[in-house]
Amino acid sequence: xxxxxxxxxxxxxxxxxxxxxxxxxxxxxxxxxxxxxxxxxxxxxxxxxxxxxxxxxxxxxxxxxxxxxxxxxxxxxxxxxxxxxxxxxxxxxxxxxxxxxxxxxxxxxxxxxxxxxxxxxxxxxxxxxxxxxxxxxxxxxxxxxxxxxxxxxxxxxxxxxxxxxxxxxxxxxxxxxxxxxxxxxxxxxxxxxxxxxxxxxxxxxxxxxxxxxxxxxxxxxxxxxxxxxxxxxxxxxxxxxxxxxxxxxxxxxxxxxxxxxxxxxxxxxxxxxxxxxxxxxxxx
Numbered sequence: 001x002x003x004x005x006x007x008x009x010x011x012x013x014x015x016x017x018x019x020x021x022x023x024x025x026x027x028x029x030x031x032x033x034x035x036x037x038x039x040x041x042x043x044x045x046x047x048x049x050x051x052x053x054x055x056x057x058x059x060x061x062x063x064x065x066x067x068x069x070x071x072x073x074x075x076x077x078x079x080x081x082x083x084x085x086x087x088x089x090x091x092x093x094x095x096x097x098x099x100x101x102x103x104x105x106x107x108x109x110x111x112x113x114x115x116x117x118x119x120x121x122x123x124x125x126x127x128x129x130x131x132x133x134x135x136x137x138x139x140x141x142x143x144x145x146x147x148x149x150x151x152x153x154x155x156x157x158x159x160x161x162x163x164x165x166x167x168x169x170x171x172x173x174x175x176x177x178x179x180x181x182x183x184x185x186x187x188x189x190x191x192x193x194x195x196x197x198x199x200x201x202x203x204x205x206x207x208x209x210x211x212x213x214x215x216x217x218x219x220x221x222x223x224x225x226x227x228x229x230x231x232x233x234x235x236x237x238x239x240x241x242x243x244x245x246x247x248x249x250x251x252x253x254x255x256x257x258x259x260x261x262x263x264x265x266x267x268x269x270x271x272x273x274x275x276x277x278x279x280x281x282x283x284x
Contacts (some may be wrong), residue, residue, distance in 0.1 A: 116160025
């Protein structure tokens, strides 16, 4: 969450204007990034509406062909993102097309680091063909969850990014091993929150197999994101408030009604006076 000149409004009159993560006196306008997972169709299998989502988000986590995406789909997503000025991030994952990258794989760290290099480099080649560049890296699915606590795999992801381009920021969960190790290695880190995912009282995501893992009401999700942007807090599934300091919010592009939900989030942020902007700089 960044601050620029302006003024931010409360959400339904129920947003604190002080305390940790709050707005200092209400005399600032907040800015936050919206990201989504895109480029995940494969051959005749179509997942999500990339074009419509790219009209809403400011950063696109584009699949690199390991968990989803084929070269034609990925290049198309890169071209659409470049046309709209949307920042492109490499969404690196396990080599697991059948499982959509949502199954943990005990990959040797050296192999995982090499696979991260491979994925980022491949996507950057397609992004260059579209007239832009990869501007950050975010793990996908089971790898994203693993590197929250799995230090060996987190270190391998960091090493892969460092080898291919140490200037690339790393997008991940606040407090994760990934962000801690990336920061220690000199990489820029960006914390993110999830618009439509449930949180535990410890600030981690509720497993998809558990009740409350995914939220479906656009109005509820939109209000939740505005409150998160203003106060730095989110309501956990057990009713407790959890501090989540985030510069970017993920709105899933593959869930039912994804475009409508993302649009509701963006409109709610605008109504609250919160600027939506990519966190990653333009490529030089």
